[in-house]
Amino acid sequence: xxxxxxRMGNPVLREIAKEISQEELKSESFRQLLIDLKDxxxxxxxxxxxxxxxxxxxxxxxxxxxxxNRYGENSELPLTVFVNPEIEIxxxxxxxxxxxxxxxxxxxxxxxxxxxxxxxxxNEKGEKQEILAQGFLATVVQHELDHxxxxxxxxxxxxxxxxxxxxxxxxFLQEKG
Numbered sequence: 001x002x003x004x005x006x007r008m009g010n011p012v013l014r015e016i017a018k019e020i021s022q023e024e025l026k027s028e029s030f031r032q033l034l035i036d037l038k039d040x041x042x043x044x045x046x047x048x049x050x051x052x053x054x055x056x057x058x059x060x061x062x063x064x065x066x067x068x069n070r071y072g073e074n075s076e077l078p079l080t081v082f083v084n085p086e087i088e089i090x091x092x093x094x095x096x097x098x099x100x101x102x103x104x105x106x107x108x109x110x111x112x113x114x115x116x117x118x119x120x121x122x123n124e125k126g127e128k129q130e131i132l133a134q135g136f137l138a139t140v141v142q143h144e145l146d147h148x149x150x151x152x153x154x155x156x157x158x159x160x161x162x163x164x165x166x167x168x169x170x171x172f173l174q175e176k177g
Contacts, residue, residue, distance in 0.1 A: 001036050002043045003054040005102045012052050013103055014150045017059045019084050024058075025126045034081060034124055037062050046102050048140055050147030053103050059084045061144040065137065075137040085121035085145050089114045090132070097139050098169065099153040108169040110162035111153050113142050 006012055024030055033056060041049040041062060050061035064079040095115040098108045116134040119141055123129050133141050143153055157163055164173055 001032075002039050003036050005040065005044060005053055005105075006055050008104045008152060008154070010055075010103075012055055012057055013147065013152060015052065015057050016150050017050075017052055017057045017148045019059050020122075022126050025083065025122070025124070030060075030124075033058070033060065034062070038079070044102050048144035049102065050144050052147050059148045061085070061148060063140060063144055065140060075135060075140070077131075077133075077137060077140075080131075081124040082119065082141075082145065083122040083124070083126075085119050085148065087142065087145060088118040088120070090116040090118055095135070095139065097136065098173070099139070099143055100166065101143070101153055103147075104152060104154060106166050107154070108164050108166055108173075109154055109157045110159070111139070111143075111156045112158065113139050113156070117142065119145070 020030070033051065036054060037049050037051065040054055047065055048061060048063035051058045061082045062079060063077055065075050065077040067076065091114055093115045094112040096110055096112040099111045100108050115138055117138050118130060118132050120128070120130050146152070154163065
């Protein structure tokens with residue numbers, strides 16, 4: 001089921017989401033939540049979505065990346081469910097990308113984040129997983145998982161001059177290839 005997206009200003013987006021127990025992972029309501037996340041992400045055109053974005057304060061997010069991104073990188077991640085994730089930063093080197101968010105519609109902001117991370121998490125079956133991510137994928141993962149800790153990308157913008165409406169970004173700031 002497609003659920004409405006909670007937008008910046010909704011208190012659920014500022015909460016630290018609740019960890020999901022093994023018992024909850026096996027529940028029908030959790031299976032339905034995953035379906036709702038996927039349906040909502042696809043409907044609104046996202047590449048990732050976290051439960052708080054649809055009003056559910058639980059530590060689960062999904063990401064699905066296919067093919068080349070707008071930066072020319074070939075970042076691929078098949079549909080992946082992140083339950084109770086933990087991020088480990090593997091480098092002091094940062095990278096910057098113009099980020100957008102379903103919960104902050106119509107805006108883009110330039111955010112610098114660590115360029116290489118390790119994420120440990122449970123999948124939808126409760127199995128322990130680990131991925132290494134770098135480049136654009138590392139940014140996408142950090143962006144989505146931030147939602148589970150009450151953080152939006154706008155909180156990470158160092159220079160407020162690097163926040164733009166989407167259409168102005170496309171006219172003046174987006175790199176023309």
